Amino acid sequence: MVYGRLSRRLRALGLRSFKDYLDQLERDGGDEWQAFTNALTTNLTSFYREPHHFERLHEELQRRAHDGPLKLWSCASSTGEEPYSMAITACEAYGTLTPPVRILATDVDTQVLATGERGVYPVERIASLDAGLKKRYFQRGTGPHEGFCRVHPALRQLIDFRPLNLLSSRYEVAGPFTAVFCRNVMIYFDKPTQRAILTRLVPHLADDGMLYTGHSENYLHAADIIQPCGRTLYRRATKAA
Ligand SMILES: C[S@@+](CC[C@H](N)C(=O)[O-])C[C@H]1O[C@@H](n2cnc3c(N)ncnc32)[C@H](O)[C@@H]1O
Structure with a gap:
């Protein structure tokens, strides 16, 4: 699941490996930390759930x-x-x-x-x-x-x-x-x-x-x-x- 979700971030940024992604995050994360968080959350919900x-x-x-x-x-x-x-x-x-x-x-x-x-x-x-x-x-x-x-x-x-x-x-x-x-x-x-x-x-x-x-x-x-x-x-x- 984590692989699939973060792969999308890698593609969006044109990066080829998770190592490159993590290096970039740690070097100059900035707004990408939020995108990283957003990519990892599970947001399933509905009106009047339960x-x-x-x-x-x-x-x-x-x-x-x-x-x-x-x-x-x-x-x-x-x-x-x-x-x-x-x-x-x-x-x-x-x-x-x-x-x-x-x-x-x-x-x-x-x-x-x-x-x-x-x-x-x-x-x-x-x-x-x-x-x-x-x-x-x-x-x-x-x-x-x-x-x-x-x-x-x-x-x-x-x-x-x-x-x-x-x-x-x-x-x-x-x-x-x-x-x-x-x-x-x-x-x-x-x-x-x-x-x-x-x-x-x-x-x-x-x-x-x-x-x-x-x-x-x-x-x-x-x-x-x-x-x-x-x-x-x-x-x-x-x-x-
Ligand atoms: C499965 S949804 C549940 C939504 C709604 N409460 C419901 O029951 O339908 C879980 C939500 O929790 C949020 N979430 C996950 N970790 C969180 C955290 N540390 N602080 C606040 N929200 C978080 C996710 O972004 C996601 O939108």
Whole structure:
């Protein structure tokens, strides 16, 4: 996999060996370090992936309807389908295109963040969505844009896309967050690294906030940091745990 992905960078740069590529990276890496990172990430995602999370988020937002502006964070947002699904959920929960919600969408890969910022997707990406949601939140392209759809500009207004590496030593984010979606990214890290990330992430949760995790991620090994509170959902562990 690494071979295939980096080979593309070598071809783009006209280099003939991995040694030449690594020598060039180490000598004058610059922007190529970001291209190297972007080439290595796996960005599989979809709108409303793991739909039960969005049902739960809907309930949590409605329960806090009078709590003032709420903050949500998608910390491995990939091409944007996850934060846009959160934005749609907020609009649906409050029955308005301007819900009292701000969404932070971060990822280590700058290319996927650019796709998220554009908010334009092939129509197949929304094929399985409910017809009402498609009508309310997506604009179908015509002419040269045929085959693509654009998210409603009101959704784009709710989201800030920013680069952030979960491996960095601290996260400069403005919480506390009612919901942190950290889904299908921890699988790439070993347990000590997962613990280190959770230790940095969890303090940004609101007291009653929840961590939404991927279907194949479990944190039994981190029960002193977070505790399960539903299907692939966690809350901050209480001090006594
Ligand atoms: C498989 S996608 C998951 C996207 C979305 N969360 C979902 O569940 O549909 C994993 C994302 O994690 C990002 N990622 C990988 N390592 C990361 C890191 N160290 N910091 C932040 N994001 C990272 C990748 O760039 C990729 O977009």
